[in-house]
Amino acid sequence: MSRLCKTLLVAGAVMFVTTAGEAQWITLKTPGLPRLPDGKPDLKAAAPRMSGRPDLTGVWRFNADPYTNNVTVDLKPDEIHPSVVALYKQRLEDLAKDDPSTFRCLPSGPRQLYAPSSWVRIVETPAMIVMLYEDLIYRQIFMDGRALPKDPNPTWMGYSIGRWDGDTLVVESAGFVDNNWLDNNGHPGTESLRLTERFHRRDFGHIDLQMTIDDPKAYVKPWTVNVPLQAAPDSELIEYVCDENERDLKHLVGK
Numbered sequence: 001m002s003r004l005c006k007t008l009l010v011a012g013a014v015m016f017v018t019t020a021g022e023a024q025w026i027t028l029k030t031p032g033l034p035r036l037p038d039g040k041p042d043l044k045a046a047a048p049r050m051s052g053r054p055d056l057t058g059v060w061r062f063n064a065d066p067y068t069n070n071v072t073v074d075l076k077p078d079e080i081h082p083s084v085v086a087l088y089k090q091r092l093e094d095l096a097k098d099d100p101s102t103f104r105c106l107p108s109g110p111r112q113l114y115a116p117s118s119w120v121r122i123v124e125t126p127a128m129i130v131m132l133y134e135d136l137i138y139r140q141i142f143m144d145g146r147a148l149p150k151d152p153n154p155t156w157m158g159y160s161i162g163r164w165d166g167d168t169l170v171v172e173s174a175g176f177v178d179n180n181w182l183d184n185n186g187h188p189g190t191e192s193l194r195l196t197e198r199f200h201r202r203d204f205g206h207i208d209l210q211m212t213i214d215d216p217k218a219y220v221k222p223w224t225v226n227v228p229l230q231a232a233p234d235s236e237l238i239e240y241v242c243d244e245n246e247r248d249l250k251h252l253v254g255k
Contacts, residue, residue: 030234034204041233043205054167054201056122056129059237060229064114067225071111071183071213079220084188091186100156100181105242107137107156109180110189113173113197114211114227121237129162129169134240141171148174154191156180169199182213190217205231 034045048055066073072080091098100106112133123130131139141162152159152175159175173195180189196212207229214222 028234033233041205041231043203043231043233045204047201047203050124051126053164054169055124056169056199056201056207057124059119059121059232059235060207061119061232062114062227062229064225064227067114067183067227069183069185070187071225072187072219072223074225075219075223079223081218081220084218088185088187096184096186099184099186101135101242108135109156110158110173110176110193110195111181111183112137112157113139113195114209114225119232119235119237132237134237135242136239148172154178158193158195165198167200169197171195171197171199173197188218189213189215192217205233 029039034042036042048057050057077085097103101108119134121132123132125143127142127144129141129143131141137157139157139160141160143162145163146161148159148161154175154177156177158173160171160173162169162171164170174193176189176191176193178191180193181187182189193213193215196214198210200208202208209227209229210224211227212222212224213219
């Protein structure tokens with residue numbers, strides 16, 4: 001299978017998931033949304049607020065290009081450790097057959113936080129913010145003032161704590177499994193990975209997300225990617241389940 005074919009297959013899968021999501025309850029209009037005279041959602045209306053802060057609740061779509069496939073696109077070659085470059089090259093040559101999500105039906109890991117292949121529902125409460133993804137992955141962002149665990153049991157999605165900086169939600173995450181994937185082409189992260197997200201809902205239909213990636217064992221310095229989110233009103237999530245993709249591994253002979 002060529003890299004082009006693999007890209008087309010992935011793009012087709014994403015298109016299917018997106019279309020499926022839009023097809024749920026197609027005649028139902030979400031109550032309480034600001035609307036234009038023609039009945040369409042007014043994405044430029046003022047952002048809703050809860051307890052004086054912006055309310056991030058809703059269904060959202062990410063626009064992570066160009067970071068979805070290469071999160072290091074803004075880095076210089078000498079800012080990536082040689083071992084990372086070698087592993088990334090090997091994964092490209094092997095057609096990403098060790099991708100934990102695509103072929104092994106494991107969670108996507110930290111790349112899911114800013115470049116998911118599906119949509120996300122954010123549920124905001126005073127004590128916790130929950131993010132639900134179509135592939136049945138979830139995040140818990142604790143807002144109760146606790147610190148990140150000092151010696152965490154590594155997990156695919158890590159541990160997250162949040163706080164408000166004015167109207168911006170600041171989320172810190174750590175405790176990820178080693179040798180995780182930071183993008184769909186296989187740039188790796190290590191157990192030293194730490195992510196800092198800044199969510200700013202500028203109006204009803206848009207969230208500006210700044211994600212700072214800090215992994216000193218793999219990259220020379222931290223860097224920041226900007227990922228806009230757009231509301232998906234009058235839409236609901238539909239589950240996407242990885243099912244037996246591992247049987248296709250024998251066909252990915254790679255180099």
